[in-house]
Amino acid sequence: MEMISIWIAAILTLGIFSFLYKDNPLYKACEALFVGVSAAYWAIVFYFDNIYKKFYEGAVTAEEPDYFLWIGAILGLLFLTRLVPKIGWVSRWPMALIVGATAGLWMVGYFVSNAMNQIGNTISNIIARDELTGAIAWGETFGTMVILVGVVSGLVYFFFSKEHKGVFGATAKVGTWFLMVTFGASFGYTVMSRMSLLIGRVDFLLGDWLGILR
Amino acid sequence: MLSTIAMILSAIVGLSLIYLLIRTIQGHPVERRIVFVYIGLAVVLPLLMNKTLPLPVTKDVRKLYDRLEQLQPGSKVLCAFDYDPPSAPELQPMAVAFLKYAFKKDFKIIIMGLWPQGPQQAQQAIEEAMLDPIIAGKNLVQGEDWVNLGFQSGNEFVIQSMGTEFKRMFPKDNRRIPYEDIPLLQNVVNFSNVDFVMNFSAGKPGTYEWVQFGVDRFGFELGAGNTAVQAPMMYPYLRAGQLKGLLGGMIGAAEFEKVLNEKGKASTFLLAQTFAHATVIIFIIIGNLAFFASRKKKTAGAR
Amino acid sequence: MRNSFEKTRASRALLLVFVCSLLLLIVSFSTSVSAQADNDSDTPADSILALAAPAPATDLKAFDTDNDHGHSITIEWTLSADDGAGANSVISYRIMKSESPDGPFDSVGLVPLGATSHVNSSAIDKNSEGYFSDNTDYYYRVEAMTTNAALFSSSEIVGPVQSSGQWFNAGLVPVLIAILIFTILTMIFVQLAKKGMDLYVRPLAGIEAVDEAIGRATEMGRPILYVLGLGSAADIATIASFTILGRVAKKVAEYQTELNVPCYDPIVMAVAQEVVKSAFIDAGRPEAYKDDIVHFITNSQFAYVGAVNGIIMRDLPATNVYMGKFFAESLILAETGAAAGSIQIAGTDEIPQIPFFFVACDYTLIGEELFAASAYLGREPELLGSLKAQDYAKAVLLASAIIGILLINIFPDFGETFKSWFEVID
Incomplete structure (x- = not known):
């Protein structure tokens, strides 16, 4: 049984890889299979985890039913009013709830960690000193300077009310450079991630499927 | 045995990269599928070598x-x-x-x-x-x-x-x-x-x-x-x-x-990861050379 | 003339708001104290069995945990003399609790050596073990434990102590003030925009390119692909993308070009259908709208990417627009699009994905530019107003950072206080 599943996985992996050469019927078949299976998988997950486990077991069969879940269920059903064009506008209510509740939940967190704490962290002594000797720690001082220039120029770049001209434009330009360096570093990390995924697949093909490894 | 063959093949692949580099400077850009093949080899060959790398713990x-x-x-x-x-x-x-x-x-x-x-x-x-x-x-x-x-x-x-x-x-x-x-x-x-x-x-x-x-x-x-x-x-x-x-x-x-x-999977994957990164870096260099070569050609053509 | 008069009035009002809020800030913060020591634990004790009972933990304090919903008591103590020093025999502290000073005491928590506090919180469910009620007297003691379970020493008993809930989390006052200032700014600018004041937004290259790209698609007779990303309908990036989709759909309807919007999230699909439909109505061509312009694919990331890749390679769209939240699929999509020779315009607030759009797309909106773009395109007073307010908020933050740095370098004491206003503990 396991043999069959390994063979299916291997053929599908190779089928998807064949896209690298060019689009072909095997890739199309794999793609269609993937989309179909995943759509069905998620439908089952949503049904089992949300409707059955969370709602049915929580609000209907539980010893102490959680009646709040009925509110959620009713709001969820309101989504279906979209199917009837005349009352379709009702489906905006649950949508409004989702958007509003998420915004509310995140607002404080966002504000604290992305704005206030960041500024708090930026405020520090420009000249760092060694704790023991009191001598100037040049490395750390340089680091603080870079963070400072980066924060200021980055913020200026994302200022939309003023055209990027003169001193303002030059600062924004520095901000662009900082962004590019950040993107470069991030790119490197992502390449690393992608290579790991490829290695994982090749390990499967050579090891589990062909049995060459180990 | 397999590991020795893989090492020899890696050396050949490495040398062929130099050839690609020279061809690029001469103005023949590399096709994308060739890049894919090289990345594939850079992953497969080291896995076959079954070697681990010394690694400092950060x-x-x-x-x-x-x-x-x-x-x-x-x-x-x-x-x-x-x-x-x-x-x-x-x-x-x-x-x-x-x-x-x-x-x-x-x-x-x-x-x-x-x-x-x-x-x-x-x-x-x-x-x-x-x-x-x-x-x-x-x-x-x-x-x-x-x-x-x-x-x-x-x-x-x-x-x-x-x-x-x-x-x-x-x-x-x-x-x-x-x-x-x-x-x-x-x-x-x-x-x-x-x-x-x-x-x-x-x-x-x-x-x-x-x-x-x-x-x-x-x-x-x-x-x-x-x-x-x-x-x-x-x-x-x-x-x-x-x-x-x-x-x-x-x-x-x-x-x-x-x-x-x-000792787990990640340690054995490390060599493949290193080879793949090296290959990417080499192709970045080749790509940039190709870019500047083509620009030079264009400006020369414009004159 | 009237316009300039209004402008001065507006700027005066703004100044007033600023001064008031600054005063409010200073008053409210001057009392706030924030400092949290970092408990760096020492090396673990030897694992050999201890021979003598260790010195007990001292200075035990128990008090109601601040700024919570109740049902929680915080216990603090000073380390045993044998924790990381002396006989170095303490390996953990056991927190014991009782309803009477005479016991019996039950264990309610165990923390490793080096720890000087523990929060004893109750379960919400009254039937759960570990539930305790507010406004009831409790007594605590802390036992310094060794590797030998029989060898431990108890601290003195503290109590009675009661837990209680607070309606208001005083620790978040700075955030409340900051949000209030921001809300007031937004309201002012929205009102100004509604009154017709011209709020300048600098042009964004990626957005200027959209119209041109639609024109090109029309000339070539090829479709336009619009991808809303993997975000939910509640994500700000997706919401911004809806506005841009509205604009694109309107142009598409005018030029009679083909549009394809494959979706990952069913709710996003539902909203996108509404957006496209109303754009077609606005353009005066409701009959051209078909429900399958916006269609669902699947809720699985890579299956979705596979399908969209297929669409790109088969339909060869003239233009691909990627706006919203993107994750690992960004490069796969953008690479395929580049290989298919499409003009590509992207925008996302997912920083790790921006580099990929950068290398593979013709135009990329970075982070907040995506939100600015929706305001720039929509020209709706609400969006423009909030964009302006954001700019002012950024200016305030920038000014605060600079003032803070100057203060901390010139008047260190005052600088530290200023800095503490920004370091909020949730």
């Missing part, structure tokens, strides 16, 4: 290890598996190494997932860890030494709610046994009753949510294993102490295996 991994070492036998560790099979090559080795270590140290493991497939990944990792002779000898019992609470939908709301009571989010474990009937969970009400939280994360919801909705609100100690894509975003939290340690990508996994003294 500060962030060491920090996590040091913190884990302080936990006493019997400590309760909550493990959140927030990833699915596509990210498994990076995260599964970390999870396996972590579980092996935890079982050997007699930690009690509570597994949960904010991603539907997370707890399944955990189950696989547990099965792999159980193959270890030392762990197999301990005859660990599900429900007493470890428990898998399964998946719960609701993303960050789940963490928020667990802050008051775990049972509210996980009334039953994955075997459908009620929370109150599980021996391991007898005194576990919320985060204040677990000694450490470990999160393996491939995206959203993941470590970001665990920090903002967990650590920042309920003050538990959190360690994380992240995909390399996500890891750089977590450094600010690491520096601020909101994270006790971070394993980033396959390298992080390999370092973790090294520091725990568990």
Whole structure:
């Protein structure tokens, strides 16, 4: 049984890889299979985890039913009013709830960690000193300077009310450079991630499927 | 034998890259499919060599290890598996190494997932860890030494709610046994009753949510294993102490295996990763040469 | 003339708001104290069995946990003399609790050596073990434990102590003030925009390119692909993308070009259908709208990418627009699009994905530019007003950072206080 599943996985992996050469019927078949299976998988997950486990077991069969879940269920059903064009506008209510509740939940967190704490962290002594000797720690001082220039120029770049001209434009330009360096570093990390995924697949093909490894 | 052939082939492939470099300078750009072939070889050949690389353990991994070492036998560790099979090559080795270590140290493991497939990944990792002779000898019992609470939908709301009571989010474990009937969970009400939280994360919801909705609100100690894509975003939290340690990508996994003294998949993948990176760098150089060569040609043509 | 008069009035009002809020800030913060010591734990004790009972933990304090919903008591103590020093035999502290000073005491928590506090919180469910009620007297003691379970020493008993809930989390006052200032700014600018004041937004290259790209698609007789990303309908990036989709759909309807919007999230699909439909109505061509312009694919990341890749390679769209939340699929999509020779315009607030759009797309909106773009295109007073307010908020943050740095370097004491206003503990 396991043999069959390994063979299916291997053929599908190779089928998807064949896209690298060019689009072909095997890739199309794999793609269609993937989309179909995943759509069905998620439908089952949503049904089992949300409707059955969370709602049915929580609000209907539980010893102490959680009646709040009925509110959620009713709001969820309101989504279906979209199917009837005349009352379709009702489906905006649950949508409004989702958007509003998420915004509310995140607002404080966002504000604290992305704005206030960041500024708090930026405020520090420009000249760092060694704790023991009191001598100037040049490395750390340089680091603080870079963070400072980066924060200021980055913020200026994302200022939309003023055209990027003169001193303002030059600062924004520095901000662009900082962004590019950040993107470069991030790119490197992502390449690393992608290579790991490829290695994982090749390990499967050579090891589990062909049995060459180990 | 196979390993020797692979080494010889690697040398030939390496030399052929120089040929490509010269052709590019002469103005013949490399076709994209050739790049794919080289990347493929850069991954396959080192895997066949079956060699490991010497690897220094970085500060962030060491920090996590040091913190884990302080936990006493019997400590309760909550493990959140927030990833699915596509990210498994990076995260599964970390999870396996972590579980092996935890079982050997007699930690009690509570597994949960904010991603539907997370707890399944955990189950696989547990099965792999159980193959270890030392762990197999301990005859660990599900429900007493470890428990898998399964998946719960609701993303960050789940963490928020667990802050008051775990049972509210996980009334039953994955075997459908009620929370109150599980021996391991007898005194576990919320985060204040677990000694450490470990999160393996491939995206959203993941470590970001665990920090903002967990650590920042309920003050538990959190360690994380992240995909390399996500890891750089977590450094600010690491520096601020909101994270006790971070394993980033396959390298992080390999370092973790090294520091725990568990030889696992990540260590054997490291050479392939290095070769693949080297190939990418060489093609970046070739690509830039081609770009400047074609620009030079264009300006010369314009004249 | 009237316009300039209004402008001065507006700027005066703004100044007033600023001064008031600054005063408010200073008053409210001057009392706030924030400092949290970092408990660095020392090396673990030796694992050999201890021979003598260790020195007990001292200075035990128990008090109601601040700024919570109740049912929680915080216990603090000073380390045992044998924790990390002396006989170095302490391995953990056990927190014991009782309803009477005479006991019996039950264990409610165990923390490792080096720890000097523990929060004893109750379960919400009254039937749960570990539940305790507010406004009831409790007594605590802390036991310093060794590797030998029989050898431990108890601290003095503290109590009675009661837990209680607070309606208001005083620790978040700075955030409340900051959000209030921001809300007031937004309201002012929205009102100004509604009154017709011209709020300048600098042009964004990526957005200027959209019209041109639609024109090109029309000339070539090829479709336009619009991808909303993997975000939910509640994500700000997705919401911004809806506005841009509305604009694109309107142009598409005018030029009679073909549009294809494959969706990952069913709710996003539902909203996108509404957006496209109303754009077609606005353009005066409701009959051209078909429900399958916006269609669902699957809720699985890579299956979705596979399908969209297929669409790109088969339909060869003239233009691909990627706006919203993107994750690992960004490069796969953008690479395929580049290989198919499409003009590509992207925008996302997911920082790790921006580099990929950068290398593979013709135009990329970075982070907040995506939100600015939706305001720039929509020209709706609400969006323009909030964009302006954001700019002012950024200016305030920038000014605060600079003032803070100057203060901390010139008047360190005052600088530290100033810095503490920004370091909010949730």
